Amino acid sequence: MRTRLPLPLACLLVPVLLMVATGCGISTTAPEKAGAPASGIQRPGTTADHARLYFVGPYGLRATTRPTDRPLGPQQALDLLLEGPTDAERERGLISEVPxxxxxLTATATADTVDIYLPVNIKELQVAAVSQLACTAAHSDVSGDEPPTAVDIRFHENLGHSPTPWTVRCDADGNVHPRTDT
Known part of the structure; x- marks a missing residue:
């Protein structure tokens, strides 16, 4: 005696068998262009300098690196930051909150301190702008062996005409915290 499949089950079985018979549905294609070749690995014996700049992205402060011909001090790194994001950085959603x-704006550095002289009061800046400035300065080529998280960033308002600077540090996540023990 021969058993027949119920009609609904047979209707489901036919498309499954057709898919199995035709493969996974991926047709053969020629190679496709996918953009520029991979980069970022240095050739042996070469040195690569870069500046780490901080911009604001959809999820907060984001670091980006730009190749340079030499290590940049705080003034040069901040000047690069003030130029704003490149087209490629903007395509990644990065913007600058520094008005x-x-x-x-000028910056000077010692072994573990960067002094930033603002032409405005710091309260006129967004928190993200202060973070951008502080973290970019902390990650510049500050002389000494201090890690960026141990560099004091002192903001002087009105180009140093205010009596006490605001001292902050940039942590490993790109967040700025006031330095209260100075």
Whole structure:
């Protein structure tokens, strides 16, 4: 005696058998262009300098690196930051919260301290802008062997005409915290 499959089960079985018979549905294709070749690995015997700049992304502060011809001090790194994100960085959703300022922002450094002289009051800046400035300065080529998380960033308002600077540090996650023990 021969058993017949119920009609609903047979209707489900036919498409499954057709899919198995035709494969997974991926047709053969020619190679596709996928963009620029891989980069980032140094050739042996070469040195690569870079600047680490901090911009604001969809999920908070984000570090980005740019190749340079030499290590950059805090002033050069901050000047690069003030130019804003490149087209490629903007495509990744990065922006700058540092506003245009009337006057020149300047920075000087010692072994474990960067002094940033702002032409404005710090309260005029967004928290993200302060973080961008502090973390970019902390990750510049500050002389000494201190890690960026141990570098004090002192903000002087109105180009140093305020009596006490605001001292902060940038942590490993790119967050800025006031330095209260100075």
């Amino acid at each position: 245009p300022m009337n006057g020149r």
